Amino acid sequence: MAHLEHINPKKWRITIELGRDSKTCRRKRKYKTVKGTKKKAQKVMLEMVNKYENGTFAGDENITLEEYLIKWLYEYKKNDISNRTFIDYKTILNNHIIPYFKKLKLSELEERYIIKYQNDKLNKGRLDGEGGLSKRSVQYHHRILSQALKHAVYPYKLISKNPCRNVNAPSPKQSDPTALSLEEANKLLDNLKK
Numbered sequence: 001m002a003h004l005e006h007i008n009p010k011k012w013r014i015t016i017e018l019g020r021d022s023k024t025c026r027r028k029r030k031y032k033t034v035k036g037t038k039k040k041a042q043k044v045m046l047e048m049v050n051k052y053e054n055g056t057f058a059g060d061e062n063i064t065l066e067e068y069l070i071k072w073l074y075e076y077k078k079n080d081i082s083n084r085t086f087i088d089y090k091t092i093l094n095n096h097i098i099p100y101f102k103k104l105k106l107s108e109l110e111e112r113y114i115i116k117y118q119n120d121k122l123n124k125g126r127l128d129g130e131g132g133l134s135k136r137s138v139q140y141h142h143r144i145l146s147q148a149l150k151h152a153v154y155p156y157k158l159i160s161k162n163p164c165r166n167v168n169a170p171s172p173k174q175s176d177p178t179a180l181s182l183e184e185a186n187k188l189l190d191n192l193k194k
Helices: 038-053 065-077 083-103 111-124 134-151 182-193
Strands: 001-006 010-020 027-035
Touching: 001 038, 010 038, 038 134, 065 083, 065 134, 083 111, 083 134, 111 134
Parallel strands: none
Antiparallel strands: 001 010, 010 027
16 A cells, blocks of 8 residues: 655655565555655555555565565475475475575566576586486475475565466476387286286
């Protein structure tokens, strides 16, 4: 919710209501004073609404990807997945995704960083330093990161779009099934009878 207040003939005050802070329960607001016409102030107000109500919330624009991923894992996913899956997510986040992106802000994450992450992991992503991860492993990393960023858009409303959406995950090669020869099939059937 936003409103415009006329302060004097050439000055306007914009107030954007952003709900309540989840930690302190205090109301969050963003203010801006604009000098000029009402039309100019309305334009600035519309830009602020797009940024804060539909994009990054005030107070959360400095949240790092690390802080968000930990919050998402424990607050949103932990009770939604099995204990084994939770351990897998936690391991991948702590050993691969979080160390790679270090202190990057959530709002700064772009498609190009995700593409570079995937390529780096395919080439030299193993923890022992002995080569890259499989395409299936990197695909799983992509799936976890994409889920987390999807929830950063909604319900958390910390970013306006999911940067993983336009990035293709590596797809593992499909192995060609090989048919048994007649001799192999007969041998298999004989062994099954025994």
